[in-house]
Amino acid sequence: MLAASFEDKLENMMDLQISEKVALVTGASVGIGYSICEELAANGVHLVMIARRKEQLEMAAAKLNQKYGVKTLAIAGDVAFPDFPQRAVAQALEAFSSIDLLVNNAGRAHMGGVLTASEEDWYSMTDVKFSAMRRFCLAAIPAMQKKGWGRIVNISSIGGIYPNPKLTVSHALSAAINNLTKSLALDVAADGILVNAVGVGAVATDNMTNNMIPKYRVSHPELNDKTDEELSAMIGREKTPVGHFGQPEDIAAIAAFLLSGRNNFVTGHTVEASGGADRFM
Numbered sequence: 001m002l003a004a005s006f007e008d009k010l011e012n013m014m015d016l017q018i019s020e021k022v023a024l025v026t027g028a029s030v031g032i033g034y035s036i037c038e039e040l041a042a043n044g045v046h047l048v049m050i051a052r053r054k055e056q057l058e059m060a061a062a063k064l065n066q067k068y069g070v071k072t073l074a075i076a077g078d079v080a081f082p083d084f085p086q087r088a089v090a091q092a093l094e095a096f097s098s099i100d101l102l103v104n105n106a107g108r109a110h111m112g113g114v115l116t117a118s119e120e121d122w123y124s125m126t127d128v129k130f131s132a133m134r135r136f137c138l139a140a141i142p143a144m145q146k147k148g149w150g151r152i153v154n155i156s157s158i159g160g161i162y163p164n165p166k167l168t169v170s171h172a173l174s175a176a177i178n179n180l181t182k183s184l185a186l187d188v189a190a191d192g193i194l195v196n197a198v199g200v201g202a203v204a205t206d207n208m209t210n211n212m213i214p215k216y217r218v219s220h221p222e223l224n225d226k227t228d229e230e231l232s233a234m235i236g237r238e239k240t241p242v243g244h245f246g247q248p249e250d251i252a253a254i255a256a257f258l259l260s261g262r263n264n265f266v267t268g269h270t271v272e273a274s275g276g277a278d279r280f281m
């Protein structure tokens with residue numbers, strides 16, 4: 001039985017036709033991943049939520065369970081460990097008997113160019129962003145094939161399409177994610193499984209603004225009387241054609257549609273979700 005708040009909300013929402021399905025979301029405790037979980041929970045989807053920091057993750061899962069009445073399972077762990085995706089999917093299947101929706105979102109940005117990124121930077125970022133995504137897909141797809149229905153969304157960066165040389169590692173891996181998304185979509189299209197990517201532009205998560213604002217203060221000492229919120233709004237206006245940064249909820253809305261039963265024909269696509277910006281910052 002879903003909470004009253006969800007039923008009230010439904011009246012004003014497109015029915016995404018995913019109520020009672022099960023989603024596994026990586027990087028689910030905060031930021032974009034948490035917002036995707038909330039959007040899915042508001043649509044009656046049960047959640048398997050993954051991130052490293054256990055306490056924060058469990059709090060996030062409990063919050064969504066209480067607010068929307070959906071079942072939530074928190075699995076704390078590092079997606080970069082090669083056997084973790086298989087183990088997490090097995091645990092999810094034991095708890096829920098199916099995984100219908102998969103969101104590969106865990107990760108972070110890496111500042112550095114081709115000439116400055118170290119060997120270790122490349123390996124560690126590849127493990128978290130690209131290898132984990134491939135392993136979660138391999139682990140979850142057989143259950144989707146058995147049901148003849150599934151939806152996968154891979155979160156990449158707008159830099160996968162329009163690279164910024166200051167973020168080479170993140171952006172090259174995003175291009176690889178978009179490319180693999182296309183190939184995988186064709187591999188599983190006949191099984192009723194749709195696979196898409198969202199190429200994310202500048203989205204004001206806490207981590208993004210906590211990183212960006214101190215650097216901006218150093219390079220613009222004349223603006224030091226401004227609050228963090230004022231600076232964030234200024235930079236958003238300056239860097240984004242729509243005049244503001246994206247919010248995690250903006251990405252969640254796109255992901256929810258791609259993951260939904262209302263999407264029956266979009267697959268292998270990378271959605272540019274960047275407020276019109278053709279470069280990341």
Ligand SMILES: NC(=O)c1ccc[n+]([C@@H]2O[C@H](COP(=O)([O-])OP(=O)(O)OC[C@H]3O[C@@H](n4cnc5c(N)ncnc54)[C@H](OP(=O)(O)O)[C@@H]3O)[C@@H](O)[C@H]2O)c1
Nearest residue numbers: 027029030031032051052053078079106107157203205207
């Ligand atoms: N925000 C943006 O402007 C932006 C732009 C382009 C692309 N993106 C991409 O969008 C995704 C989400 O970004 P965000 O801004 O929402 O990030 P965020 O606020 O930093 O959240 C990242 C989430 O991933 C988890 N995580 C990180 N590394 C992990 C690992 N190795 N194993 C398991 N969980 C891990 C974090 O929890 P723990 O730390 O507890 O593990 C957290 O739940 C990332 O892939 C990012 O590269 C974001």
